[in-house]
Amino acid sequence: MKNKFLNICAIALGLTITGLGTAQAQLGTNRQTFTRADSLRGSLTPLRTCYDINYYHLDVKFDIDKKFISGSNLFKFTATQNFTKLQFDLFDNLKVEKVVYEGAEIPFTREFNAVFVTFPKTIKKGSKDEFIVYYSGNPTIAKRAPWDGGVVYTTDSLGKPWVATACQGIGASIWWPTKDHQYDEVDSALISISAPNGLKDVSNGRLRKVTDLNNGYTRFDWFVANPINNYDIEANIGDYAHFEGTYQGEKGPLTLDYWPLSYNVHKAKKQWELDAPRMLKSFEYWFGPYPFYEDGYKLVETPHLGMEHQSGTAYGNHYKNGYLGRDLSGTGWGLKWDFIVVHESGHEWFGNNITSKDVADMWIHESFTNYSESLFIETYYGKQAGQEYVNGTRKNIRNDKPIVGPYGVNMEGSGDMYYKGGNLLNMVRTIINNDDKWRSILRGLNKTFYHKTVTYDDIVGYICKQAGMNLAPVFDQYLHYKDIPTLQFVVKDGKLYSKWIANAEGFNMPVKVRVKGGGYIFIKPTTQFTPVKIDGITKDNVEVDTFNYYIKVE
Numbered sequence: 027m028k029n030k031f032l033n034i035c036a037i038a039l040g041l042t043i044t045g046l047g048t049a050q051a052q053l054g055t056n057r058q059t060f061t062r063a064d065s066l067r068g069s070l071t072p073l074r075t076c077y078d079i080n081y082y083h084l085d086v087k088f089d090i091d092k093k094f095i096s097g098s099n100l101f102k103f104t105a106t107q108n109f110t111k112l113q114f115d116l117f118d119n120l121k122v123e124k125v126v127y128e129g130a131e132i133p134f135t136r137e138f139n140a141v142f143v144t145f146p147k148t149i150k151k152g153s154k155d156e157f158i159v160y161y162s163g164n165p166t167i168a169k170r171a172p173w174d175g176g177v178v179y180t181t182d183s184l185g186k187p188w189v190a191t192a193c194q195g196i197g198a199s200i201w202w203p204t205k206d207h208q209y210d211e212v213d214s215a216l217i218s219i220s221a222p223n224g225l226k227d228v229s230n231g232r233l234r235k236v237t238d239l240n241n242g243y244t245r246f247d248w249f250v251a252n253p254i255n256n257y258d259i260e261a262n263i264g265d266y267a268h269f270e271g272t273y274q275g276e277k278g279p280l281t282l283d284y285w286p287l288s289y290n291v292h293k294a295k296k297q298w299e300l301d302a303p304r305m306l307k308s309f310e311y312w313f314g315p316y317p318f319y320e321d322g323y324k325l326v327e328t329p330h331l332g333m334e335h336q337s338g339t340a341y342g343n344h345y346k347n348g349y350l351g352r353d354l355s356g357t358g359w360g361l362k363w364d365f366i367v368v369h370e371s372g373h374e375w376f377g378n379n380i381t382s383k384d385v386a387d388m389w390i391h392e393s394f395t396n397y398s399e400s401l402f403i404e405t406y407y408g409k410q411a412g413q414e415y416v417n418g419t420r421k422n423i424r425n426d427k428p429i430v431g432p433y434g435v436n437m438e439g440s441g442d443m444y445y446k447g448g449n450l451l452n453m454v455r456t457i458i459n460n461d462d463k464w465r466s467i468l469r470g471l472n473k474t475f476y477h478k479t480v481t482y483d484d485i486v487g488y489i490c491k492q493a494g495m496n497l498a499p500v501f502d503q504y505l506h507y508k509d510i511p512t513l514q515f516v517v518k519d520g521k522l523y524s525k526w527i528a529n530a531e532g533f534n535m536p537v538k539v540r541v542k543g544g545g546y547i548f549i550k551p552t553t554q555f556t557p558v559k560i561d562g563i564t565k566d567n568v569e570v571d572t573f574n575y576y577i578k579v580e
């Protein structure tokens with residue numbers, strides 16, 4: 027069941043291709059067969075849309091020795107219609123102790139990982155109300171975080187307990203009661219994590235208060251002032267040290283808080299204090315202001331590779347450049363920066379600021395964030411270097427199935443959302459052929475959809491409108507079909523003709539071609555043969571810009 031989800035942050039490929047391959051092989055045989063449990067988790071029924079979540083106070087104690095958690099979550103919501111019953115989510119291996127409304131317990135039923143609560147009276151449309159869920163149990167232990175998530179229990183190299191949560195894909199309801207669907211972000215949240223004395227918890231947002239509970243535990247209250255995805259909410263418990271800095275950004279001073287393990291302060295100062303500000307400078311230029319100034323920017327060392335936990339980026343790259351010391355592009359450009367600092371922080375703009383309503387559109391998170399890696403390179407090493415990186419990552423593309431997954435069942439599409447998605451965006455930039463406009467589109471996306479959840483059409487529609495070009499068939503081909511288009515050339519009556527062979531209706535991507543050694547010129551082939559109107563061009567001397575275009579040519 028868990029393997030069905032292609033979790034994660036995308037750090038997916040690379041080292042993890044074996045794991046993904048297994049999951050996808052399973053998908054390949056039954057991807058259209060979804061269960062009632064899938065629908066309960068992934069679809070929007072009136073039992074979910076009847077309330078808009080406003081605020082959570084998650085209050086959880088971690089008994090690390092017993093791998094046992096217990097606590098409560100307060101749901102504050104606004105009713106979007108009259109109702110008496112609603113759904114929230116909590117994995118069925120965790121016990122719902124009770125649900126309390128207006129001081130009294132109210133009835134609930136459970137089906138798979140869904141919990142249905144019935145109120146003693148009609149909750150009226152427009153009213154603000156609240157209830158508290160008390161729960162406990164041994165949460166699922168992550169098999170392979172962050173991809174196959176849950177709670178990670180381990181020890182640091184000095185033998186001290188080290189605990190982390192990572193639950194993208196599988197869902198936050200694997201460890202706490204929540205409305206577990208991406209379309210509805212809570213507006214703000216208080217996260218209270220109680221950890222055994224001597225350890226610290228690092229969660230999202232700002233640390234408000236530390237309280238000795240006089241029972242062997244210390245509670246850490248973290249407040250997030252901005253909308254946040256529930257899979258981003260994190261607990262990280264360990265022997266942490268703390269140092270801080272400030273970045274003078276587009277919206278003024280941005281606080282930087284760094285939480286390495288106590289014995290890694292020296293390494294963290296060297297690695298994080300270099301690449302975090304470099305990342306912020308590059309991404310504020312390309313994408314606009316960091317989206318969560320109120321909550322600050324944070325890096326926290328984790329026992330898993332990394333996750334885009336909002337205003338508390340999880341980091342487990344061992345203070346190495348590249349992806350655990352490797353260059354995913356094979357060009358050398360991937361070794362000049364810390365992959366996890368850059369990639370996971372890129373999600374603050376694409377994933378955390380702009381969030382897809384359905385995980386089927388996870389490309390909105392991963393394609394743009396993959397592409398952000400090349401923009402980081404461009405900022406420091408030039409445009410050519412950035413594009414070499416994009417081009418180099420093509421070796422990781424599988425073209426196994428569409429990037430957009432099936433809607434309503436909590437299922438992502440192909441892992442090609444990373445590298446193929448990055449190549450798609452670089453191609454779109456090439457077609458727009460105006461870097462100022464391209465940058466204004468990237469910044470405009472983050473401004474227009476600031477702190478919002480979005481659909482495929484929102485994003486593609488915005489880009490087309492701002493570009494003044496109908497790029498919809500391009501996105502359609504690369505996101506909805508597994509195959510890439512073929513540009514075909516033929517000679518008829520001594521003249522060169524071209525056409526596209528593609529799946530997307532009306533596919534008409536402008537493409538750069540030239541007479542060998544000359545300057546590139548845009549031509550606009552359709553799915554019918556049309557003459558290539560370039561002086562002196564022949565089947566033998568035609569060259570296509572396959573460096574920037576990820577296409578086949580024949």
Ligand SMILES: [Zn+2]
Binds near residue numbers: 037370
């Ligand atoms: Zn990612």
